[in-house]
Amino acid sequence: MSSTWVVGDIHGCSEELEELVEGLNLGPTDKLISVGDLYHRGPDPVGVVDVLSSVKNFSLVLGNHELAMLKRNNLDGDLPDGSDFGVLSDEVEVLEAEFLLGDGGTAMAPVPPARSVDLVRFLEGHSFFLQGEAAERTWWIVHAGLVPGRKPEECTPFELARMRRIHSSQESPFWYEVYEGPELVIFGHTPSQLPRTRYAGENLVALGLDTGCVYGGCLTAYCVEDDEFYTVTAKRDWAS
Secondary structure (H helix, E strand, C coil): CCCEEEECCCCCCHHHHHHHHHHHCCCCCCEEEECCCCCCCCCCHHHHHHHHHCCCCEEEECCHHHHHHHHHCCCCCCCCCCCCCCCCCCCCCCCCHHHHCCHHHCCCCCCCHHHHHHHHHCCCCCECEEEEEECCEEEEEECCCCCCCCCHHHCCHHHHHHCCECCCCCCCCEHHHCCCCCCEEEECCCCCCCCEEEEECCEEEEEECCCECCECCEEEEEECCCCEEEEEECCCECCC
16 A cells, blocks of 8 residues: 655755655655745755655645745745646746745745756645545645635635634634544644644544754654654754
8 A cells, every 4th residue: 555654844954854755765656745844944955855856756735935935936826726826937047045035034045056946946836735535534735724614725825824823813722723624634834842633532633743853853754544653853953
């Protein structure tokens, strides 16, 4: 049986990512899916692209930093499946650092000019959500969250890529704290030392995989078929 592994926020941590991919020992039909936030804050965004490009069956859910990059390059759209997002012109050979900034102007580690366009082109053609089935259950993957009561295709790219709480107030609950399923939602965006979990009865209905690798935590992957985790400890706190 094929395995589907979902990896949490990478944030430029290419060494940890490479170690994780090697440890998973993916077979020819196994899949690796990223919840987004590939590049910013960490040491080696280009290395992240190179590692993920070597994975045969790789998919990406776009995160808030990817959304910001696409907007800076006038490639953004309105549809949650990303089908109305643009692509870089073939005439573009180099992007200045300002076009690589993430959400809130978050900087990226220095990138060789000749590789700058690779970072944007790697994002092209991807969606803000993915879905599938395992063990007779439907799973959804988003970067940040869902509006409770809505399916991913009923949310906006902004909501899927940035939502943390039900309302903007810090006293408002996290979206997953009121989510009841039945679909399993796997997400990133909100870091914690351990994966965030939400159960409805005995069923896991929400799982957060951002375990803060870039902050000195670890990089976490989860297999939806086997309910297994695989983690790699960060080499250091890269964001300080």
